[in-house]
Amino acid sequence: MKLLKKIEGDIMEQKYFDYKEIIAELIYSGVECQLDKDEIYKLLEYPPDENLGDLAFPCFKLSKVFKKAPIAIAKDMEGKIPSSSYIKRVVATGPYLNFWFAPEQLVENVLQQVLSSGERFGAQNIGDGRNIVIDFSAPNIAKPFHVGHLSSTVIGNSLYKIFEFLGFNCVGINHLGDWGTQFGKLITAYKKWGSRETVEKGLIQELMRLYVKFHEEAEKDPGLEDEAREWFNKIENGNQEALELWKWFKEISLEEFQRVYEVLEINFDSLAGESFYNDKIEAVVQELKAKNLLQESEGALIVNLDQYEMPPCLILKKDGSSLYATRDIAAALYRKKTYNFAQCLYVTGIAQSLHFQQWFKVIELMGYEWSKELVHIPFGWVNLEGEKLSTRKGKVVLLEDLLRETVKRTLEIIKEKNPGLEEKEEIAKEVGVGAVVFGALSVNRIKDVTFSWSEALNFDGETGPYIQYTHARACSILRKAGFKPDSSFDPHQLCNKEAIRLVKTIYLFPEKVVTAMKEYEPSIISRYLIVLAQEFNAFYHECQVLVNDEALQKARLVLVYAVKTILATGLRLLGIKAPERM
């Protein structure tokens, strides 16, 4: 919470041109209303209809102060607002006091800022170099990388870029699921139904086959589960055969994951997975013991959380081996020590909410104030057209297959629509992959999604390719005009409806980036980009940019440049490429 307060404070000092700030000042200085500037600032809202004005001050709250009807108050205030070069007019409409921005000022200020900041437009130093650890992706070794892993991977990657853009120093950690009973299961299955040759040949597909086979057989013979636990126990105790198999399976998986990360162009600062904390478990158990937090229960060691209305947090199984909460606690202690994070984010499925609540509480009970800096960033489930994904049953869509299909489809479209395009394969990759990533980031994290091939391969409407296409069109205009960013242009040339609307939307970008950070919600940016692209396309159809009128063309080019720049920045924050042609 400390961090959030700090962030709030910084936002008030943002360097971006801020109409709310200006209007709050005008109201504050013109009307004696017992509200301070900050309170006025927070009441200001964007009207639902552009014909009503650009910013509105609702007067309901003042009716208690003045003991008058809000409509009368608005009317009263109308004449008391000092004039300003930024504001064209102030009109009371019902209980609202509506403000119109002076268009030339707006255009001039906003576009000059984009011209001078370029792709840094929207960037701020809110973080002041503080560290943010982001734990994301974290696929399980020996299981295929499927569409269910997409959310964590792309949400985490986008948050990384958003926080970085706002001045934080990010540490991306791929907390690989490279430890735990599933390795016992895999070794059991390997010993019974696999061989060195079949694994060498089939790689992850073979590991997956063995994993599925294990669960089929375990249905009939529950004794297999015990065998699997035994093997995992051997791994934890350093049995050589078990460790070698573990290492081998891990290498096979990592190679597979790396291929996907390369396609997505995602990098991590650390690959310290669960196994990395193996030698740090004992110290955690000792510390919990020393702090009197451990209890024995049914042979296992737990932290009782009854008084917090939560089930107990399991620390050690009755056979003495660790559980994922144990490893998460060890990892958090290590990360605090190593990175001294301002926040540590965990991007995982909503199903794990209770788990995080539990061990966050354990950290708090250990006396660490920074438990407040641990944040679970949950997201909803991915279903498979009516069915649930299940690695155990082999019911999955591999991410690699999905990406290959969308790239293939993109290439077909390019060949059909733009046969002369150079480097078709490279661009098809950027667009096809972008479609998948945008699809995953365009709705609220928390929603469950149903994966559907027809939707994944549809590139019309609110999609990644739509944004990229809009960007490519803007680039095309700038290229044809030989445009170079240059701050001399006449804002009066941009006073038509489509242009003004675009400038207002551009003006909102820095605010949207901050909201996306505060809510840990990349979809704020994807939704914004859709609106920006829609408005640009309307402008594109309505207003010819390359015209004989030099002043008009120059001004419109600046606007096109600004849109193009923000589309590119926004896509970058989502982890999506912005090709200049497609």
Added chain:
RNA sequence: GCGUCUGUAGCUCAGGGGAUAGAGCAACGGACUUCUAAUCCGUAGGUCGUAGGUUCGAUUCCUACCAGACGCGCCA
């Protein structure tokens, strides 16, 4: 049983105490000799799950209920 999340147009989703609830897809009708038609314009489509409550005002907040998804000791 207890708990969490979700419920808005046929479908997928925005919005989130305040002015007439918005997009996209699908459907239908238009716009390519013109800066890339992966585009644009138009038509149609809604008791914001139900019932109460708080409020000057609720689709938004609270409570209960209904529906779906998920979670609740040795998996992660």
